[in-house]
Amino acid sequence: MENYLYYFLAFLIFPGFLFTSIFGLVVTWVDRKVSALIQWRVGPPFLQPFYDFFKLWHKELLVPSSARKTGFLFAPFVGVTSVTLIATILGVINLNPEFRFVGDVIVLVYLFLIPPLTIVWGGFASGNPISALGAGREIKLMVAYELPFIITLATVLFKVGTFSLGEIIEYQQVHGILLQYPSMILAFIVSLLVLQAKLGQVPFDIAEAECEIMEGPLLEYSGPPLGMYKLMNAMLYVTVPWFIISLYWGGTIFSGINILWSIIKYVLILTVVILIKNTNPRVRIDQAVKFFWGWISLIALAALILMVLGY
Amino acid sequence: MSNLSTKWLKKSPWVYHVGTGGCNNCDIEILDCLTPRFDVERFGIKLVVSPRHADVLLVSGPVSYHIKPRLQEVYQQVPKPCVVACIGACACSMGIFKDAYSVAGPVDKVIREVDPNAIFVYVPGCPPKPETMIMALVKALQKI
Numbered sequence: 479m480e481n482y483l484y485y486f487l488a489f490l491i492f493p494g495f496l497f498t499s500i501f502g503l504v505v506t507w508v509d510r511k512v513s514a515l516i517q518w519r520v521g522p523p524f525l526q527p528f529y530d531f532f533k534l535w536h537k538e539l540l541v542p543s544s545a546r547k548t549g550f551l552f553a554p555f556v557g558v559t560s561v562t563l564i565a566t567i568l569g570v571i572n573l574n575p576e577f578r579f580v581g582d583v584i585v586l587v588y589l590f591l592i593p594p595l596t597i598v599w600g601g602f603a604s605g606n607p608i609s610a611l612g613a614g615r616e617i618k619l620m621v622a623y624e625l626p627f628i629i630t631l632a633t634v635l636f637k638v639g640t641f642s643l644g645e646i647i648e649y650q651q652v653h654g655i656l657l658q659y660p661s662m663i664l665a666f667i668v669s670l671l672v673l674q675a676k677l678g679q680v681p682f683d684i685a686e687a688e689c690e691i692m693e694g695p696l697l698e699y700s701g702p703p704l705g706m707y708k709l710m711n712a713m714l715y716v717t718v719p720w721f722i723i724s725l726y727w728g729g730t731i732f733s734g735i736n737i738l739w740s741i742i743k744y745v746l747i748l749t750v751v752i753l754i755k756n757t758n759p760r761v762r763i764d765q766a767v768k769f770f771w772g773w774i775s776l777i778a779l780a781a782l783i784l785m786v787l788g789y
Numbered sequence: 790m791s792n793l794s795t796k797w798l799k800k801s802p803w804v805y806h807v808g809t810g811g812c813n814n815c816d817i818e819i820l821d822c823l824t825p826r827f828d829v830e831r832f833g834i835k836l837v838v839s840p841r842h843a844d845v846l847l848v849s850g851p852v853s854y855h856i857k858p859r860l861q862e863v864y865q866q867v868p869k870p871c872v873v874a875c876i877g878a879c880a881c882s883m884g885i886f887k888d889a890y891s892v893a894g895p896v897d898k899v900i901r902e903v904d905p906n907a908i909f910v911y912v913p914g915c916p917p918k919p920e921t922m923i924m925a926l927v928k929a930l931q932k933i
Contacts (some may be wrong), residue, residue: 491812496829510830514828514830517825517829517882518825519825519831520828520830520831521828521831522830522831522833523831525800525834527799528800528831529800529801530796530801530803531802532797533797533798533800533801533844536797536798537844537868537869537870538868538869539868540841540866580846596798600808688838688840692838692839693837693839695840696839696842697838697841698839698841699841699842700842700868701868704841704842744898754817
């Protein structure tokens with residue numbers, strides 16, 4: 479019984495909803511502020527993402543007459559719930575690597591597919607042709623980046639010889655982080671590029687291209703559901719880098735000086751994301767698919783082959 | 790309109806830009822607000838691309854007959870509470886286009902046809918300075 483209570487609290491408060499959403503919104507502020515500084519601007523105040531979120535919750539909710547109402551209103555909440563579940567699983571396993579269930583990495587990979595799918599769902603449900611266009615692009619992008627992502631994941635799983643995230647973290651605590659191998663460095667670089675696409679950041683924000691198709695799937699959203707989508711993106715900012723750190727960089731440890739080191743790992747990955755975002759123009763969808771299925775998949779395969787050879 | 794909702798609205802007004810037959814002079818000045826020199830993101834002001842996300846409509850230009858139904862439709866698509874900002878002399882009072890054969894009327898008259906309780910801000914000038922526009926928005930949001 480106490481276990482259930484613990485996991486329920488974990489879902490709602492600590493690594494789950496409350497922690498991830500607040501941390502994610504703060505990270506969104508960091509992103510906007512650093513982007514502003516790069517462009518020689520001052521940037522928004524610290525609480526700006528919170529103001530935006532609460533304002534959207536107090537706005538009127540409009541449902542277009544052409545929309546499928548249930549899916550239109552349901553999709554963003556499903557997305558937020560799945561990201562919360564990802565954060566809970568990641569957090570519980572990082573706090574206590576002994577905790578495991580069969581094939582939890584596979585569950586996480588499937589859960590990571592749900593947020594983009596809810597964007598697709600909402601986009602098609604809103605009944606707007608431009609939203610449908612954006613949703614179609616989101617599907618293509620997803621198909622594009624999943625291939626190298628799965629290959630890099632296979633590299634890690636076969637190296638450690640397990641399907642359990644807890645065992646991967648324990649392996650790294652005993653044998654040193656996986657990033658010391660050349661093959662893993664290649665896989666890590668590929669993961670960073672996939673991270674950029676999973677977050678929908680600038681070179682790969684094809685589905686939500688503001689000046690081209692007007693935020694695509696989010697075009698018809700107003701008020702609370704739009705706020706939930708913004709929150710979902712903010713929470714993805716926390717969870718996807720966290721997953722990559724757990725796979726390659728020894729996970730995060732919440733005790734003593736290790737907290738600082740965990741935050742430094744996260745900030746380094748975040749810096750790379752923001753720098754790529756601010757120095758690149760948006761690519762077309764065909765360029766993105768070619769990029770991920772061409773060079774990036776080749777690099778991922780090279781990492782896999784290097785791993786098999788023992789490097 | 791509750792107190793709380795306007796409190797957050799003041800902190801993050803998202804603006805949507807509607808051109809209603811202006812000469813592009815005001816539109817260029819609106820874009821100036823986004824440059825590093827003025828940087829409206831300091832006040833949480835953000836240019837959004839869909840009227841569904843907007844809190845403030847920036848309307849520039851005298852409303853021609855052609856654009857009148859579109860402007861009314863865009864206004865109805867904005868979730869309330871929202872503010873309509875008339876940017877420039879043409880949008881405020883039709884300017885030099887007064888009594889012209891192709892002009893339907895100033896922005897406030899056109900929008901009051903669909904919503905008599907709409908909230909307006911007038912920013913005169915040909916074109917108004919970016920500072921004026923920022924100050925007008927800040928003042929308008931304090932009045933709500």
